[in-house]
Amino acid sequence: MTKYILFTAGLVLPSVLFAQQINFNLKGDIKNFNSSGKAYLQYRTDAGTVADSAEVQKGSFSFKGPLPEATKATLTITRNTENFQQQRNADRLTLYLENGNINLQATDSIAKAAINAGQLNKDNIELTVALKPYTDRLRAEYRAYGSLPKHQQTSQAEAELDKRVEAIENEQKAILVPFIKSHQNSLIALDALKTYGGYFPEAAEVEPLYTALSKQVKSSKAGAQHQKWLDGWKKTAVGATAPQFSQADKDGKQVSLASFKGKYVLVDFWASWCGPCRNENPNVVSAYNQYKDRSFTILGVSLDSNRDAWLKAIDDDKLAWTQVSDLKYWKNEVAELYGVRAIPQNFLIGPDGKIVAKNLTGDKLSAKLNEIYKDNKQLTTASTRGK
Structure with a gap:
């Protein structure tokens, strides 16, 4: 296993979660893996982005170690001489490094792996499944726009794409609100809240949902970061006096x-x-x-x-x-x-x-x-x- 920390701009992930020491033990098995390959695990810490790698031997690989708290990560699999940094359609899975055993079972693609782990990953899977119809539609919209000839990718076409995307994002809010309310003790509710708010959240819309989260979630590092963002959104509402700097x-x-x-x-x-x-x-x-x-x-x-x-x-x-x-x-x-x-x-x-x-x-x-x-x-x- 080779591990290094990137101190420069790299993969951007939501970072730290519960502020308590954990020890994770991640094992993966890909049944139909008939080549050489590597597994890459990336996650954020206070020191920077950690990139950990391990050989895939007969379809199996493993990672383990201590972390200050549970952390969101991405796992990527490469085959033969594939370049990890240049993969266009990467075989990739998002999961949480949480305390205890995390077992992944896949037939041919890690992206479709079954995850057997703790409650944090169970909640994450629940949210992912609930949002899948909307994420599929969003990806289809972006693919359709990206496939247009360059001369057709006009400002008007982009504006029309934005309208369709906004409509889909508004529809998925009907799924996100009840999820957040029923998972107020889970850190995954913060992920759902980020999706609910979108890239440019409005404080008046997001704050009531954040306020209702449990004290434990709000006092986590991810919760504290969300509070910091919320403070900024309040100060930058239309009509507010712009913060001086x-x-x-x-x-x-x-x-x-x-x-x-x-x-x-x-x-x-x-x-x-x-x-x-x-x-x-x-x-x-x-x-x-x-x-x-x-x-x-x-x-x-x-x-x-x-x-x-x-x-x-x-x-x-x-x-x-x-x-x-x-x-x-x-x-x-x-x-x-x-x-x-x-x-x-x-x-x-x-x-x-x-x-x-x-x-x-x-x-x-x-x-x-x-x-x-x-x-x-x-x-x-x-x-x-x-x-």
């Missing part, structure tokens, strides 16, 4: 949000490694060029950890506005303050410092700015306050 720009100079008072400013969270962010940048550039002379600007907040990659992306994507970052990846202090757990994400802040709108992607940003400036024709660079 200051962070270093690419030249090391501190830039404060307060310095933009009197303007409409889009606080835009992104990163060089984020594909959807890079795809969205042309829309942001277009809106910036159209309204930059009319009391509108952008403040980019990058979740990069590599300074060179960050600066190259700024140059490549022609991002002419102010950019800041503390190069702490998902631990970016502004991102944590704003409860950001997915990017791209943005917040449009008005001249009075209050949040006017958020998550304006595609044509939505230009449409919102057009609405604002159509109703406020007096807002020009010459009349901007705070200069």
Whole structure:
């Protein structure tokens, strides 16, 4: 068994769960495995992403060890000379490393393995089965869009995809709410709550479900993280005064949000490694060029950890506005303050410092700015306050 820890950007997983020492013993058996291969186990700890590997011998493999608490992990199987890092259709399974024995039995694919383990994995299987009809439909929608010729993957087509995806996600809430309420003592309820809230949760919708969870779940590290996100979502509701912050720009100079008072400013969270962010940048550039002379600007907040990659992306994507970052990846202090757990994400802040709108992607940003400036024709660079 070979184990190492990645301290750089890697697989992003929900990390720690109950704050109590565990000892897991994971054994797997794949009946029709007639080749050489390896098993890879990845999970997060406070030290970074752990990547553990073991040889698959006659279809069998095993992992064991202590952990500070139960942890969500991914198990991937490679065959012959397959490259673990480059697999497109990986044979992969999500499970929980919990105390005691975890036995996996599969015929030919670990993704379809039967899991015999403790209550945490049983609850996870229950949630996975309940959501399968919806996850299958979501995957089908994304596959259909991805199979379109590039010239048909337009902003309009993407907007239509977003509507269909949103409709499916709203339907699955009917499954998630009763699951959360009936599993208030299980950490899997937190996973269900994350799915319920989606990428951009609203505090008013999520808080009642979180509040009803057991004290043990809320006091876990995962529960504490959710509370931190919830605090950020409360502060960033439309109509709220935007949380103030200051962070270093690419030249090391501190830039404060307060310095933009009197303007409409889009606080835009992104990163060089984020594909959807890079795809969205042309829309942001277009809106910036159209309204930059009319009391509108952008403040980019990058979740990069590599300074060179960050600066190259700024140059490549022609991002002419102010950019800041503390190069702490998902631990970016502004991102944590704003409860950001997915990017791209943005917040449009008005001249009075209050949040006017958020998550304006595609044509939505230009449409919102057009609405604002159509109703406020007096807002020009010459009349901007705070200069």
